[in-house]
Amino acid sequence: MFSQILQIMAPLVLIVALGYFYGRRHQPQMASANQMNLQLFCPALVFSALASGEFNLGDYVPLIVGASVVVLGSGLLLWPLCRMIGISARTFLPPMMFNNSGNLGLPLLLFSFGESVMPIAIVLFIVEMLWHFSLGIYLLDSKASLLKLFKLPMFIAAIAGLGFSFMPFDTPLFLLNTTQLLGQIAIPLMLFSLGIRLVDIRLNEWRLGVISSIAGPIAGVILALIFMAFVPLGDIQSKSLILFAALPPAVLNYMMAEQYQVEPQRVAAIVFISNLASIVIIPLILVWVL
Secondary structure: OHHHHHHHHHHHHHHHHHHHHHHHHHOOOOHHHHHHHHHHHHHHHHHHHHHOOOOOHHHHHHHHHHHHHHHHHHHHHHHHHHHHHOOOHHHHHHHHHOEOHHHHHHHHHHHHHOHHHHHHHHHHHHHHHHHHHHHHHHHHOOOOOHHHHHHOHHHHHHHHHHHHHHOOOOOOHHHHHHHHHHHHHHHHHHHHHHHHHHHOOOOOOHHHHHHHHHHHHHHHHHHHHHHHHHOOOOHHHHHHHHHHHOOOEOOHHHHHHHHHOOOHHHHHHHHHHHHHHHHHHHHHHHHHHO
16 A cells, blocks of 8 residues: 555655756746646646547536535635634635645546546546636635636637537547647646745745645545535545545645735745645545545
8 A cells, every 4th residue: 555655646746846946946937838738738638638539528527516515615614714713714715625636636646546537637627727717716806807717728628628529420539649648748747837836935824834734635525525425426536536625725826816915925825834734645545545
C-alpha cells in the first residue's frame, strides 16, 4: 500500500516542488504559459475526453450532482464557522468550496486509477470550474457579469466535446489525436505552474490556514459520504468523488481574491497552508479509498 501511494503522490509532489524551486531561482513570467494552458491545452484535454466514443453523459449525471453537492454544501456547512473564527464569508467560503480539481485533481485521479478515469476527472473538473466562474465570482462581486462564463474556452470545449459524443458517427481521428496531444501538455504544466504560483504567496495568519486545511476536507468528505448513502455510485466514481471532496483550495481563489480585493493575504494563507497540508491529507484519503 505504501509503495502504491508513493507512486501516486511522488510525481505530483516532485513536479510541484520543481516548479517552486525553479520559480524561486529564475522568477519566470508564467502569464503566457498559464494563458495557453487555460485557453488551449486544458480545453483540448476536455474536448478529447468528452468527444471520445467512450464518453456517455448519462453515466455521469449522479456524479455531476454529487460534485455539486460537495461544492455548494461545503459553503453551507462551513458558513457558521466564519463567525466562530471571525472571518468574512466572502473571504473564507470560496476557498472552502472551489478546490484544486485541475492542477492537483486531474493528475491525482490519473495516477490513482489510470487512463480510464480521465472522463470522470474531467467531469469533476468541469463541475468545479463552472461553479467557480459563476457562483464563485458572484460571491466576490454581486455586480460582476456572469456572461463571461459562456465565453470560457473550457466551457466551449465541453459543449463541443459533448456535441461530438452525441453524434451518430465517431469523432474524426485526426481531430481526436490532435486534441489528445495538446491535452497531454496540460497536466504537467498545471503542476509545474502550481509550484511557481506558490512562490508568490506569503505565509500570514497560519492559524487560519491550519483551520481551513482541516475544515475543508472534512466538510467535503462528509457531504460526499452523505450523498453516496442516498445515491449509490460505481466503485471508481465513489472513490473519485471522495478524493475530489478532500482536495485543497484552488490557487485560482487567491488570484480572484486579489482581483476583487477580498482580503487576498488571508486567502493566500488559506490556499498555501491547505495545499501544503494536502501532502499529508491526500495520502490518508488514498489509504482509505484504495
